[in-house]
Amino acid sequence: MSAAATGPTTSIWGRTEQQDFRSRVRGSLLGGAIGDALGAPATPLTLDAIRTRYGPEGITAPTAGKADSEPGAHPIAPPTPPARITAATQLTLFTVDGLIRAQVRRDTGAWHPPTDVHRAYLRWAATQRDWGPDERRKDNGWLAREEWLYSRRDPARACLLGLADDVMGTLDRPKNPDARDPAAVTRSGPFGLLVGWEPQLVLQLAVECAAHTHGDPAAYLSAGAHAVIVHGLARGESLDAAVQRTLALLAQRPGHQPVTDALQHALGAVRQGMPSPGLVASLGEGHLAQEALAIAVYCALVGEDIRHGLLLAVNHDGPSGATGTLCGTLLGALHGETALPPGWLAELEGRSTLLELADDFAMEMTQGPALHGPAVNSPGWLARYPRA
Template sequence: MTTGGAFWGRAEQQDFRSRVRGTLLGTAVGDALGAPLDGLTLEEIREAHGAQGLTDPAPAYGRRGAVTDLTQLTLFTVDGLIRAQVRRDTGAWHPPTDLHRAYLRWAATQHDWGPDERRTDDGWLAREEWLYVRRDPARACLLGFGDTTMGTLDAPKNPGEPGPEAVARSAPFGLLVGWEPQLVVQLAMECAAQTHGHPSAYLSAGAYAALVHALARGEYLDAAVQRALALLAERPGHEPVTEALEHALGAVRQGLPTPDRVEELAGDGGAEGALAVAVYCALVGEDVRHGLCLAVNHGGPSSAAGALTGGLLGALHGETVLPPAWLAELEGRPTMLVLADDFAMEMTQGPALHGPASSSPAWLTRYPRA
């Protein structure tokens, strides 16, 4: 496998596209499944949905299948990564900056009535009208992208914010399968620090990106966790995230999974807890439905835990394992499929689309270099 299209066989391309689709759709399905449960205790979930908790999508924001800001930001992460690759040809290549610009385009959807056709350099995703809705975005995201100053690891935005939102938008970094794992972790951390400056938050984002990266390259989840732990060990302040992942692995050996065990892993709702829940549920789930339902039925951040679990399962198995009935109701699914296929095309055929020897005007209209 390579980032240059010449060395991708047809079977490899199809497998990669399926994993990209699975990652994005899985993230969105898990997010939508957990959205009705955010802010509820486990007892309140059982009162509303029965002793087993939520077992099928329920309405949130007026419909079933509605996604939150976590999915919105994940889509803009993909958009930013494609734009970064396109800009690489110009020699002005700094992916964190390109991602920051993409996130500022998301921020515009949170305060504008709809797309501004005068902004011709926004690309196609920012013109998708269904994205122009607020779905209870985290205050840290609104503040982090509230001005044009970009947070960095040396000077992060919201340095005391440990929430899971930055982790939940980080799956696409793991889909950079041609990159070395250390670089994937670094980029995810740098982009997480644009809104979530607490070490546990940006280190969890790096660990999650490492997990998706290993899965997208064909590894099993238990091996992916060990790889992520090894990469974390090199980073200062990794201990809370490392302990959370090790706690998740230990819980796998403690018998049948229960909502109480998931709630214990979730802890106080921080990034490392949501990451631990996702790893645990992806490992112990009897199938994708069971794993996702287990991930959201607790008093912690249900939509974030669902999104993280869905991203892992989608990267591991590809799009075909996701429940068709859940996908049929998923908000924005056509947009996600187009974006996923564009990302897969960029990663496998980028030089043919915008390299020095040739370029596609249509592609550069969709993903402008500006």
């Protein structure tokens, strides 16, 4: 069944449930951004090179990455913060924006979330080629007017190519059929925050939206798997239970074996002794989507706390930014906002935007009917998230 065919189930939110949900939404988005910023400077480095640059323990805290020097960078960039995010976090923000817009557009009778998420990704693509917001586009909403996002931060080639035109990739005709990198996975955590949806619909939506840029089954199924794991955590499940549920759902999908094998290897590594870079390396380098997901799951399972799990996730040979993003997303959804390292959070680029968007998402999911609908007209909300 297509995720577009049905909407979320009805639920009743009490005050305690709303507060817990908002904490998990904040934790997931902020945790992913922290992991992204923590690992990004080490992404091109081997573990030996990381230790040579940062010391025998490798990266131990956020450190400033390279300056905006690529084409598309904002001409008057603000000072580089210590914890500088990449395209992984940028795209995650636009995933959330697209999901909110899908809920708002449902009032019009138009209900096709993959299309709304695709339109959000096209707004992200504009930030990669334009110098700043196009004030003539009143339907862009508030996120696309955030000037600091108009900066090219190492986007994956598949994302740029897949979003270079208005044609939407689908599972029948995906963009970049051979793309297997983790860029579609790192932006897919927000689908799991649709806690009113059934897990199989979360999987379907994440898979359909991954196909906008990544057409290899292992890549888009890894994105779906990540979303379902986040979904379980956001609903209060343990990480192990969320992974087991994901494995059961994956087994029904053609082409699932590489993702299933990677997750099972991650579970097996947990039983092989004390956490170590060697066990991380046994799961692969992370250049493939399923490897990055497996590394993130392993590090989240064995981490004594968020700090320990994230440091394990970024100190290895592969794309540290991707594995850090995925691990931080999982741990933030599991433990909530208050468990994040305060010092790292204080240094995080775009923190205010992340918080604002997280709170908007939580409000839309818990109080949407009071914000907009056939009998409700909230001009402020509809200006932020236009129906057009």
